[in-house]
Structure formats: C-alpha cells, structure tokens
Amino acid sequence: MKYSVLFAAVIGLLLTACSNEEWDRHYNNTDVVLSDKSLADCIKDQAELSTFYHMIEIAGYEELLNSPQSLTVWAPTNSALASLNPATMDSTTVRELVENHISRFSYITTGLQREKIFLLSNKALWFAQNGSDFQFGTGTLVDKNQVARNGILHTINQYQPYNPNLWELLNRMDGIDSLQAYINSLIVTDEFDNTVNYLLENYASLDDEDSTYTVVIPDDAAWTKAFQSSLSYHTLYYKDGENVSLKKTGPNLSPQYAKAALINHLFFSKVSDPYAFDSIMSTNKAWFNVANLFQGANKYTASNGVLYKTDSLRMAPHESWQRPIVVEAEEPRFGRNNINNNLYFRSSEGTGYETSGDKYIVMEPTVTGGVSKVSVIFPIPNVLSATYDIYCVFVPERIANSVDPKPNKIDVGITFRKATGIYQPTTFTSVVKGIVTSADSITKVRLGRATFPWATPYDGTTNSVEVKLRIDNAVSTSQTTTMSRTMRIDCVIFEPVVN
Known part of the structure; x- marks a missing residue:
C-alpha cells in the first residue's frame, strides 16, 4: 500500500508539472488583457472589427462565440476586408470565411514559434512568430492576446481566403456539368443508412486536407467526346431488359461502365507539381506522359493539390481503359x-x-x-x-x-x-x-x-x-x-x- 501511494503521488506531480507547463504556454502572459466579455462581445465592441462582426451575424456564429466553449478568433480589421461586401456575398462564402478565422482551444503568442492551427473550416493555417511580429497565415497580428471569458481574440491586417479542397473545387467549377453529375451519382446511402462516396473511397480522397493530389478534369465537350469513345469499348450485350453476361435486369449498364472507365485515371496521389516529372502514375496504376496529358490545360489551386481542366482528355484507350x-x-x-x-x-x-x-x-x-x-x-x-x-x-x-x-x-x-x-x-x-x-x-x-x-x-x-x-x-x-x-x-x- 505504501508503494502504491508513493507511485500515485509521483504520477500526480508529473501530471501537475505537465499541466502547469501547458497552462503557461497558452495562458500566462503579461501582455494578456483580462475581460469578462464573450468573444462575440469583444468583437462587436471594436469599431474596426464591425465588418467581420457583420459576417459573424450572417454566418450564424454569434451563439458559438457567446458559448462557454474555448475558442480563438483571428479577426480581420475593416481595412483588411475593404475589398469585400458581405451584403453581396452568398451566405456559404461568408460562413466559410468566418470559419477560416476561428479555432477551438486558446492560442496566445507567448512562447509561440510555429504552430499549425486547425480551424472550424477544416482547413489548417500556420500561427508563427516572424521577427518581432506574429503571423496568422499571410496576415500580421495588429493586436494580440485579448482574453475573453471564452477564449482569445487577435486582430489581423489581412483576411485569409477560404481555399476549397479538390472535392469542393470539383463541385464548384463551371463547365464540367457532365463530370459533376456522374461523380455525385457515386454518393449513395447503404443499407445501414450511411452515406458512402465511392469516388472518395475507391479512387482518391479528394476531401482529405492532409493528402496531396494532382487531378486532370475534362470539360463538358471533352467529356462527351471521351465518353463516346469509351462507350464503344464498353458495349454490353443487352436484350429484353437484361445485361445478359452480368445476369442483371434493368437499364443498359454500358454507359455506367463507360463513365467509370473515364474517371479511372484522372487522379495522381502525392503529386503537387506534375511538371517536376516526365511521367506520373495514376491512383489506379497507369503511367502518363506529363507534357501530353496536361497540354493546354488550365491550372487551379486547391488546399490539397492542383486541378487541371482540359478541353481534350489526352488519354489513349490503351493507356487508360483498354489495358493489357x-x-x-x-x-x-x-x-x-x-x-x-x-x-x-x-x-x-x-x-x-x-x-x-x-x-x-x-x-x-x-x-x-x-x-x-x-x-x-x-x-x-x-x-x-x-x-x-x-x-x-x-x-x-x-x-x-x-x-x-x-x-x-x-x-x-x-x-x-x-x-x-x-x-x-x-x-x-x-x-x-x-x-x-x-x-x-x-x-x-x-x-x-x-x-x-x-x-x-x-x-x-x-x-x-x-x-x-x-x-x-x-x-x-x-x-x-x-x-x-x-x-x-x-x-x-x-x-x-x-x-
């Protein structure tokens, strides 16, 4: 019993030491100004943050910023948001921008060197010291360590745009309606009422912020041309409402197989710059010549990679769907x-x-x-x-x-x-x-x-x-x-x- 008590006491001291160190890291700072106001009140009361507070109202985040949850807000000043007009922005864009400046837990500048901050937007930005200044993403703190009763408020001189990931970018891009219709048809509800996205599970985790991909996407004209070619290779024997070789009744499945073949080699994992290579391999193990594949394509940058939109899908059948x-x-x-x-x-x-x-x-x-x-x-x-x-x-x-x-x-x-x-x-x-x-x-x-x-x-x-x-x-x-x-x-x- 004596040894058990002694062991417990030692563990307690170690835990106390760790807790104090963590507390010192986040909360002990002679620069901290104490307040009994909520984060919402702190932002609302500062005239230079009025535009951001209006965005908070549009996004519906007042309740969260008044709640007892521990949060940190990096609030852009009015001058930082001067190029934006919340009244003309759609609510989704406003919400994403607000979420891109709020994190759970409290982060102060004391002892800060460089820390990756995970935000309510599911994005991550660096919070770091830069000489005598402190940076949040590309913005510089103009005021720091304002302590509210439910967290920390910093103000910054540059807002941090919401950068969609590749999955979001795919669904927002104009001119690829045919592809969008198909990839969203791959989102189904299983027998247990769970939503399953077969593209993300079987082809590429395009929604994963910790992954990196290069994606090549055909526009509608390119999709139509490639689909007709693929369909000629995926003609199933269909008779009297049955896909005969598959023993499946219902609609002719030839178009579904042709479309599946089209997306089979559009994704390239762990490739952030395809032009750093002569050839790259798709997630389904086919090699493609970079100069040919991306010829004339327009580049778009996402939070987890790059997307190239092309007016011609430069994949020969023997390179893609008709392989040995x-x-x-x-x-x-x-x-x-x-x-x-x-x-x-x-x-x-x-x-x-x-x-x-x-x-x-x-x-x-x-x-x-x-x-x-x-x-x-x-x-x-x-x-x-x-x-x-x-x-x-x-x-x-x-x-x-x-x-x-x-x-x-x-x-x-x-x-x-x-x-x-x-x-x-x-x-x-x-x-x-x-x-x-x-x-x-x-x-x-x-x-x-x-x-x-x-x-x-x-x-x-x-x-x-x-x-x-x-x-x-x-x-x-x-x-x-x-x-x-x-x-x-x-x-x-x-x-x-x-x-």
Whole structure:
C-alpha cells in the first residue's frame, strides 16, 4: 500500500508539472488583457472589427462565440476586408470565411514559434512568430492576446481566403456539368443508412486536407467526346431488359461502365507539381506522359493539390481503359479448368528462369493415349468490345529436366459471345494449331488476334466471364519420343491492338 501511494503521488506531480507547463504556454502572459466579455462581445465592441462582426451575424456564429466553449478568433480589421461586401456575398462564402478565422482551444503568442492551427473550416493555417511580429497565415497580428471569458481574440491586417479542397473545387467549377453529375451519382446511402462516396473511397480522397493530389478534369465537350469513345469499348450485350453476361435486369449498364472507365485515371496521389516529372502514375496504376496529358490545360489551386481542366482528355484507350489483361496461370478464381491432367503449382525461384511472381503451373497427363488431349481452359475477365492480340507465356521443360528436355506442340481455341448474341461456352473456334514451344527458354508465343463484339466486365462471379481460351497439348502418341505431353504455363496475356 505504501508503494502504491508513493507511485500515485509521483504520477500526480508529473501530471501537475505537465499541466502547469501547458497552462503557461497558452495562458500566462503579461501582455494578456483580462475581460469578462464573450468573444462575440469583444468583437462587436471594436469599431474596426464591425465588418467581420457583420459576417459573424450572417454566418450564424454569434451563439458559438457567446458559448462557454474555448475558442480563438483571428479577426480581420475593416481595412483588411475593404475589398469585400458581405451584403453581396452568398451566405456559404461568408460562413466559410468566418470559419477560416476561428479555432477551438486558446492560442496566445507567448512562447509561440510555429504552430499549425486547425480551424472550424477544416482547413489548417500556420500561427508563427516572424521577427518581432506574429503571423496568422499571410496576415500580421495588429493586436494580440485579448482574453475573453471564452477564449482569445487577435486582430489581423489581412483576411485569409477560404481555399476549397479538390472535392469542393470539383463541385464548384463551371463547365464540367457532365463530370459533376456522374461523380455525385457515386454518393449513395447503404443499407445501414450511411452515406458512402465511392469516388472518395475507391479512387482518391479528394476531401482529405492532409493528402496531396494532382487531378486532370475534362470539360463538358471533352467529356462527351471521351465518353463516346469509351462507350464503344464498353458495349454490353443487352436484350429484353437484361445485361445478359452480368445476369442483371434493368437499364443498359454500358454507359455506367463507360463513365467509370473515364474517371479511372484522372487522379495522381502525392503529386503537387506534375511538371517536376516526365511521367506520373495514376491512383489506379497507369503511367502518363506529363507534357501530353496536361497540354493546354488550365491550372487551379486547391488546399490539397492542383486541378487541371482540359478541353481534350489526352488519354489513349490503351493507356487508360483498354489495358493489357494478364491472367496468371495459377489464378483459379475466374474458373480455370484442367482436363486429362493433374495440375500443380510450381516456383521458378532459384531455377535460373524468371516467371511472373516466381510461379507457374505444370499439367501432368493422366491419360497415355494421344487422342485424349491434355488441356487447360482459361476464362479471361474484363474483355472489352475491342480487338486484342493473344499471347501465352510457356515455361520450358528444361526448368525441371536439364538432361533431355522436350518441346510441346500446342493447339489453341477460343469461345466468346458472337455479334448475333449467340454464346456456346463449350464450343471453341480454332485460333491456331501445331505451335511448337521451346524446350529451353521461356517464350511469349503469339497465338492470334480476336475482335470481341461485346464487353464482359467481371462482377465477381464466374458466370460473367464469357471469353475462354483453351490450350491443348497436341502431341500425338507417335511424337512422344521427341515432344512432351506435360505442359508448363506462366500466364495468358490479351494485349490491346492500338488503332
């Protein structure tokens, strides 16, 4: 018990010391003039602050400044606000300006060096000593440390404009109605009555004052042109009120996918000056040439980054929405299917061969006759209504057999929904036959080219994946002395054909 009491006493002394130090930092100052007035009264009683007090009335902040809450106000003088007329300003602008000069808690100049102040506007400004003066943002204090019963009042010679963040700027900007309509359609109420903003959650936290972004935004004419281009790549098969591949009834979802593709690469995180780089990467991992992307765009500065408004969205389809599709052979979630073989995962690490992710698959035959082919079917997700060159990366037998490695002979077929709407998932059209792979080196083999009339976006279910690539080992029984019926595959690649 004796030791417990002693420990409590020591902790109490430490807490008292900390509290006194904090009190001294914020409140003990020989320059402080005590008052029993509220902050609202202190401001109202000073003729040189009459314009700011009128703004407080318009903004409805009299009640707060009369409340017992601890606050600090940096009040601009009338001369500082001479360029503004509260009577002609809209109430939102007035409220934001007032909030940009009020902070919770008390801040005095005693012991001040440099402190970041978080304001009621959700912005932050620096409060700092500058020689014999004190600065709040870009303003200089002309009177300081007036103590009201509920906080501290300073007066400054320059008002601090409210600087909107990128999300606010997007919603206030003229000439981008089409984009605004779409991004605000991404604000929904979930089943628990919570508001969810899918753009801020999934693309970029444009409302976060502690983040930094560069944003490129198409004006209405640029949006319309880019949307028509994107729509041609996102044409879903729609019949009798159903988006067929997605098994979803209702309106045609092609426009929604086309619009989503347009905003996919408009945001660049941790980039405050794009011109400091030759290329920058979007939040969705695509690289763009800075000189081309921002050519002719108008720059706007926000509190958490910069926005470039452009009259032409200079993103080629293959740079943005029609990017290469890579299906790793070991990835099972799209519904990969192997026939007449046992399929195993293998690592290439330490073999002298480099595969993507250091992984590949091996298909060992479970049948001996050449009639029953060793096969694997790869469903390909997110194929657009466009043209692709199709590749497969084969791993050589030498990775496991350095004595007498043999090549494979491959036949390839493909199935997808035809322009007529007919879909036969088990009927494969031949793409190429008799390709012989290397026994000694990893080879990226071009299998052929295909044009797909319908986009098939992946919705998380295997039913939505309609494009399927079948690879057969075509080695006959008589060829097994010189060729192998065991296949090794790294990945399948669909590369967009650039017009």
